[in-house]
Amino acid sequence: MSVIEHKKNAAKRIVVGIITISDTRTKETDKSGLLIKDLLHQHQHEVVFHEIVKDEKTPIQSTIQSFINSGQIDVILLNGGTGLAPRDVTIETVQPMFEKEISGFGEIFRMLSYTEDIGSAAILSRAAAGVLKQVAIFAMPGSTGAVKLAMNKLILPEIGHIVSEIKKTK
Template identity: 40%
Template sequence: MDNQTAEPVEVPLNIAVLTVSDTRTPETDKSGDTLVKCLEEAGHKLGDRAIVPDDIYKLRATLSNWIADEKIHCIISTGGTGFSGRDSTPEAVTPLLDKVIDGFGEIFRMVSYDEIKTSTIQSRAIGGLANSTLVFCLPGSTGACRTGWYKVIQDQLDSRHRPCNYVALLTKGNAQHV
């Protein structure tokens, strides 16, 4: 899947990448690597990156710090959105959100259907806005990260996308919404 933007975005954003896993390390975090590659190829900047265990309170601590950081415009997490074991990303993130983007999970599952059929119902991918910081939570597979980025997130983080995008909200009015 090579749906990269032909030219870099007009307004680069600082995006933090969070991998939620009890087993991944910086050397084995292929999904985090995929997200970093996608955002940098689009012209955005990596604002921060972390790997946090599947623990609601550790997740909330990391997310809260990024949400409070005015330099971070968006957070994309990978992992912990399923139904097995300690998957708890939605439970950790939802209380931190000021507004939930219901359509994000709906669209993610819709476009995932083409790739994984009805297994997409096992994804609890969510999105929302917290303190003018956009938060997207994707499943832990590299395929899900590519699908989420190229088919949903990428356009919403590009100020040129019409009829609308999130850039003006995320840059706290510093970007022109043309």
């Protein structure tokens, strides 16, 4: 089956949980989380959770597990905590949780960041994606520019296709 045929059969309405990783943001100041929510709504997807958690391993893991255990969601979108500072632990926290990694997400995100946005500073951009218990998880930087890039160029065009693939039975 071609990519075009796969996309025709892709899920149309995706149920999503958003996690903003930040020690300083609030629901009112979470521009990137609100941007993610707005972009999802523009594409007729449903957001059932939107949480802000500290940039610490345990709160990130427990929020992901809570979202998955709810049985309501198809995708978790994380933003923030992906930098190189010692406090940034998102990538180190989520990658070991993946049953399968979607390595192309981080690779293409950095390539697009380099060519379309930030040039050589793209080497500092950490992004990762994978699957845990038939839920796709995407971790992207927390800047609104990075969120726009990841959502518009990678996540939104493929979200239905990805969900359809990971929900298939053997």
